[in-house]
Amino acid sequence: MNDLTQTPEMLIATMGARARKASALLAGISDADKANALRLAAQALRDQTAQIAAANARDMENAAANGLSPAMLDRLRLDAGRIAATADGVEAVAGLDNPLGSVIGESVRPNGMVLQRVRVPLGVIGIIYESRPNVTADAAALCLRAGNAVILRGGSEARESNRAIHAAMIEGIAAAGLPADAVQLVPTTDRAAVGALLKAAGLVDLIVPRGGKSLVARVQEEARVPVLAHLDGINHSYVDGAADPKMAQAIIFNAKMRRTGVCGATETLLIDRAYPEPAALIGALIGAKCEVRGDEDVRALDAQVKPASDEDWDTEYLEAVISARIVDGVEEAIAHIAAHGSHHTDAIITEDGAVAERFLNAVDSAIVMWNASTQFADGGEFGLGAEIGISTGRLHARGPVALEGLTTYKWLVRGTGQIRP
Amino acid sequence: MNDLTQTPEMLIATMGARARKASALLAGISDADKANALRLAAQALRDQTAQIAAANARDMENAAANGLSPAMLDRLRLDAGRIAATADGVEAVAGLDNPLGSVIGESVRPNGMVLQRVRVPLGVIGIIYESRPNVTADAAALCLRAGNAVILRGGSEARESNRAIHAAMIEGIAAAGLPADAVQLVPTTDRAAVGALLKAAGLVDLIVPRGGKSLVARVQEEARVPVLAHLDGINHSYVDGAADPKMAQAIIFNAKMRRTGVCGATETLLIDRAYPEPAALIGALIGAKCEVRGDEDVRALDAQVKPASDEDWDTEYLEAVISARIVDGVEEAIAHIAAHGSHHTDAIITEDGAVAERFLNAVDSAIVMWNASTQFADGGEFGLGAEIGISTGRLHARGPVALEGLTTYKWLVRGTGQIRP
Numbered sequence: 027m028n029d030l031t032q033t034p035e036m037l038i039a040t041m042g043a044r045a046r047k048a049s050a051l052l053a054g055i056s057d058a059d060k061a062n063a064l065r066l067a068a069q070a071l072r073d074q075t076a077q078i079a080a081a082n083a084r085d086m087e088n089a090a091a092n093g094l095s096p097a098m099l100d101r102l103r104l105d106a107g108r109i110a111a112t113a114d115g116v117e118a119v120a121g122l123d124n125p126l127g128s129v130i131g132e133s134v135r136p137n138g139m140v141l142q143r144v145r146v147p148l149g150v151i152g153i154i155y156e157s158r159p160n161v162t163a164d165a166a167a168l169c170l171r172a173g174n175a176v177i178l179r180g181g182s183e184a185r186e187s188n189r190a191i192h193a194a195m196i197e198g199i200a201a202a203g204l205p206a207d208a209v210q211l212v213p214t215t216d217r218a219a220v221g222a223l224l225k226a227a228g229l230v231d232l233i234v235p236r237g238g239k240s241l242v243a244r245v246q247e248e249a250r251v252p253v254l255a256h257l258d259g260i261n262h263s264y265v266d267g268a269a270d271p272k273m274a275q276a277i278i279f280n281a282k283m284r285r286t287g288v289c290g291a292t293e294t295l296l297i298d299r300a301y302p303e304p305a306a307l308i309g310a311l312i313g314a315k316c317e318v319r320g321d322e323d324v325r326a327l328d329a330q331v332k333p334a335s336d337e338d339w340d341t342e343y344l345e346a347v348i349s350a351r352i353v354d355g356v357e358e359a360i361a362h363i364a365a366h367g368s369h370h371t372d373a374i375i376t377e378d379g380a381v382a383e384r385f386l387n388a389v390d391s392a393i394v395m396w397n398a399s400t401q402f403a404d405g406g407e408f409g410l411g412a413e414i415g416i417s418t419g420r421l422h423a424r425g426p427v428a429l430e431g432l433t434t435y436k437w438l439v440r441g442t443g444q445i446r447p
Numbered sequence: 448m449n450d451l452t453q454t455p456e457m458l459i460a461t462m463g464a465r466a467r468k469a470s471a472l473l474a475g476i477s478d479a480d481k482a483n484a485l486r487l488a489a490q491a492l493r494d495q496t497a498q499i500a501a502a503n504a505r506d507m508e509n510a511a512a513n514g515l516s517p518a519m520l521d522r523l524r525l526d527a528g529r530i531a532a533t534a535d536g537v538e539a540v541a542g543l544d545n546p547l548g549s550v551i552g553e554s555v556r557p558n559g560m561v562l563q564r565v566r567v568p569l570g571v572i573g574i575i576y577e578s579r580p581n582v583t584a585d586a587a588a589l590c591l592r593a594g595n596a597v598i599l600r601g602g603s604e605a606r607e608s609n610r611a612i613h614a615a616m617i618e619g620i621a622a623a624g625l626p627a628d629a630v631q632l633v634p635t636t637d638r639a640a641v642g643a644l645l646k647a648a649g650l651v652d653l654i655v656p657r658g659g660k661s662l663v664a665r666v667q668e669e670a671r672v673p674v675l676a677h678l679d680g681i682n683h684s685y686v687d688g689a690a691d692p693k694m695a696q697a698i699i700f701n702a703k704m705r706r707t708g709v710c711g712a713t714e715t716l717l718i719d720r721a722y723p724e725p726a727a728l729i730g731a732l733i734g735a736k737c738e739v740r741g742d743e744d745v746r747a748l749d750a751q752v753k754p755a756s757d758e759d760w761d762t763e764y765l766e767a768v769i770s771a772r773i774v775d776g777v778e779e780a781i782a783h784i785a786a787h788g789s790h791h792t793d794a795i796i797t798e799d800g801a802v803a804e805r806f807l808n809a810v811d812s813a814i815v816m817w818n819a820s821t822q823f824a825d826g827g828e829f830g831l832g833a834e835i836g837i838s839t840g841r842l843h844a845r846g847p848v849a850l851e852g853l854t855t856y857k858w859l860v861r862g863t864g865q866i867r868p
Contacts, residue, residue, distance in 0.1 A: 053809060135828070139823065146811070148841055149841060231842070232841075246648075252673065270864070280867060386859050386861075390474070391857065393857070393860060395859075395861075396861045396862060397864050397865070399865065399867050402560065408554075408562060409556060419673070420653075421653065421843040424858075435845055436811070436812065436814070437814040437815070437829070437845075437846045438816075439816040439817065439819055440818070440819075443691070443698065444819045444820065
């Protein structure tokens with residue numbers, strides 16, 4: 027382990043150098059061996075369920091003493107079921123297709139040189155996260171499967187849990203012959219270590235923050251390393267005049283109410299003035315105890331609708347609250363989304379294919395949907411197997427980011443003695 | 448034009464808002480119209496050759512009075528031939544394949560939802576450059592062809608030239624019915640405007656610096672917006688024991704001496720101890736007045752070899768100087784490159800396919816070549832048509848970056864009423 031008397035910068039520099047070395051070693055390790063390492067790590071997690079649960083109990087005790095909220099305590103809590111689910115998740119990553127080595131472009135130049143672009147690992151990835159200790163295993167598994175070394179920095183409240191999970195992970199990894207330094211856990215919960223990690227340009231190739239808005243905002247503000255991050259999910263569902271009311275009813279209810287706390291939840295409902303059954307949409311939400319905050323037109327539909335303030339159109343509630351507005355057709359819906367959206371996930375419900383294509387083309391969001399619930403915005407639902415996060419940025423990877431987003435490419439040029447004239 | 452009495456932050460905020468609006472308008476403009484706009488812009492550049500040359504003459508006069516170096520004066524200079532070449536370059540970009548709308552991935556989920564990833568514009572791109580006024584046209588053409596709005600900030604020494612070129616560009620663009628705000632030139636040469644542009648997160652999606660190392664370093668240090676940049680090109684050519692001496696001789700001479708000032712030039716020569724004719728490689732370089740700085744073994748080959756210092760292995764000369772070292776086989780070459788390279792372009796010369804593949808796999812650079820000159824590291828030579836630059840970063844785009852690197856993608860989901868269970 028590292029010497030805790032050193033400065034955070036020295037600590038991160040040492041860990042970064044070790045990670046870089048491990049990343050170079052990983053390049054020489056077969057995909058089968060990497061997958062095997064994850065299977066052994068999953069087994070180690072299962073074998074050490076008692077130790078992990080005991081470590082978590084210590085964290086829970088401290089957290090309760092420190093007055094953490096019930097929601098935070100729930101995120102922190104690990105029981106046998108959650109530990110088993112974490113192990114299953116690591117094993118599932120072992121079963122995904124190898125993201126490395128695939129040829130993403132090929133051409134032969136007139137002078138005979140053969141060019142290929144081939145997927146390779148990104149290098150060293152830093153993960154900064156909060157109270158969920160399962161991220162220690164999930165994120166490490168994804169990074170490793172894509173051939174990367176990872177430096178994990180979890181929340182101080184999950185310190186003991188993270189250590190126990192990390193110990194199990196590296197036991198499995200080392201047993202498979204992989205370098206243990208491929209998965210390192212920052213051994214201090216000193217917040218200055220986060221700052222050092224965020225500034226470790228040249229040591230860390232990508233930072234992925236996993237947590238609430240204040241964490242993500244801090245990371246984006248301080249980082250001198252590229253960041254793959256998810257900010258707001260102010261998602262819209264637009265019910266067009268040509269929507270099938272039964273479908274619209276089902277989708278809107280699901281998009282808002284299935285789980286209100288996920289980033290893919292719909293936060294604003296836009297209803298075309300030509301839609302025949304707007305009151306039923308609103309009534310169903312109110313009937314399920316969803317607070318509806320509407321403009322004048324929506325308030326006229328139901329006496330229980332509260333007035334929406336200007337702020338409401340720019341708010342990600344993440345609870346059973348929705349803002350709602352009547353618009354004049356798809357163009358006004360597009361304009362509203364352009365003005366108030368967060369470029370995460372937006373949907374249209376309509377039977378008119380031309381209107382749908384106009385919406386799909388004009389809405390500039392990571393995910394644009396036609397006749398489906400925004401709650402599908404998820405790497406697993408998209409068939410990616412697992413996700414490291416959903417990116418609301420525009421570079422490198424957009425929307426759900428899984429193994430492919432943890433890779434880059436290099437150009438291979440095979441010649442026969444070509445020189446440039 | 449903008450009011451020059453406002454602060455740089457206000458100026459950039461205004462320009463950014465206009466660019467965002469133009470970028471949204473561009474989404475509704477056909478590819479044919481964008482290509483036509485570039486052809487009209489090229490014609491306007493040709494028609495206004497006299498005005499552009501006159502503006503350039505004023506810049507040259509000021510620059511000479513300010514004591515600019517002959518190299519900088521040459522970069523600044525525009526004559527009829529260079530203006531025609533610039534117009535040809537803009538026209539060539541009009542002839543490239545449309546980078547937008549292509550489907551880069553498609554799948555059908557078990558519930559019937561159809562997913563596509565489709566290429567879309569990045570949004571608003573900032574270009575910060577130095578004395579070459581042709582960048583005003585080149586960079587604008589590439590950004591616009593990929594559907595982006597662009598904010599250009601050229602060097603103060605090229606102020607008049609840039610204005611004249613920009614005026615011609617927007618004349619052509621507007622004549623084709625495109626929004627003139629799609630191509631904006633920062634109207635002040637106040638350096639604070641660069642700082643404001645680098646911090647315009649949310650207004651600008653990507654910054655591309657085009658210039659010397661000090662500019663790129665400043666941009667990388669100050670930017671709060673993603674940067675696509677090119678740092679050093681400390682490129683290696685490794686001559687393996689199994690190289691064909693005639694081929695090795697030709698490639699090494701070309702890789703170093705064809706043009707010594709380009710970023711793809713070889714800066715370090717690594718020679719396998721088993722290679723039969725090392726003295727001829729060194730002798731040919733020295734015969735062409737290339738200074739060779741070698742280790743003890745290389746110095747033993749030729750009395751004119753100067754001793755290499757530790758710094759030499761980490762130096763990008765960009766002139767007729769090369770460092771040279773004898774290594775024990777491909778593994779030592781790979782280790783040297785890992786320790787001293789800049790992840791730009793590295794090459795192996797060998798007839799042994801297995802050794803070549805080992806090198807191609809193990810060297811972690813944007814471009815890795817077998818039996819070809821590193822001077823081919825160029826978007827045009829790679830068949831990309833034109834390049835905005837060569838990226839030594841690992842995210843988003845690596846190596847030569849052309850139209851595709853100026854795009855992102857969005858996920859389109861087409862359903863038939865799916866809700867998430």
